[in-house]
Amino acid sequence: MKYYKLHLIRHGLTQGNMEGLYIGSGTDLPLCPEGRHDLHSLQNQFRYPAVPLVFSSPLRRATETAQLLYPDAKLVVLDDLREMAFGKFENQPLKTLVQNPEFAAWMDPTSHAVPEGAEDRVAFYRRTGELLMKLFEYQFKTHTEEAACITHGGVIMSMLAQHALPQRRPEDWMTDPGCGYSVRCDAEMYMRDHLAEAFDVVPYGYLDAAKPV
Secondary structure, eight states, X not given: OOOEEEEEEEOOOOHHHHTTEEOOTTOOOOOOHHHHHHHHHHHHHSBOOOOSEEEEOSSHHHHHHHHHHOTTSEEEEOGGGSOOOBXXXXXXXXXHHTTOHHHHHHHOTTOOOOOTTBOOHHHHHHHHHXXXXXXXXXXXXXXXXXXXXXXXXXXXXXXHHHHEESOOOGGGGOOOTTOEEEEEEOHHXXXXXXXXXXXXXXXXXXXXXXXXX
16 A cells, blocks of 8 residues: 655744734735744754655745745645635734624634635635645656645645544644644545545654643
């Protein structure tokens, strides 16, 4: 049985993250100095898997993370790896948004509300769900046994909630900046089930360090 591996990694910190702002694809922020420092620290303390190919969201915080972690890898930028567009809620403080009834309605998974300028949740769910299998399909066709994908927290949660084993809710796939999950898939899993197995946390060693003593 031949597995193909894909390492899904959330981008590093931005100033918006530091300030508690709600940042989606409508705000193209670079990494902040703290974000770069934290990524270097993760590299020094733990190990990111070596890969020849990196898929990336087109947003600067993702491409800069990809270039920092994998400067020698081939970079493939895919628009569908972008974060959800938050429309009128973009770039606003989360502590204010949680008090907004319209925002609460949008967060309700049973709601069909779409704020002005935002991406429909169903469309986002479909886009990100299909994408994980497309990345593996590309690896199969190019015989790329191992690759990384630098994207956003919401994208990772959506992809894994739909197509990863063990099955978990989206919020259970949350991950810290610069961290993520390693998943693997073989031809049979792809053809029969359209599923991938999550088998580790990246960077390697981070999960053990994060466990309480």
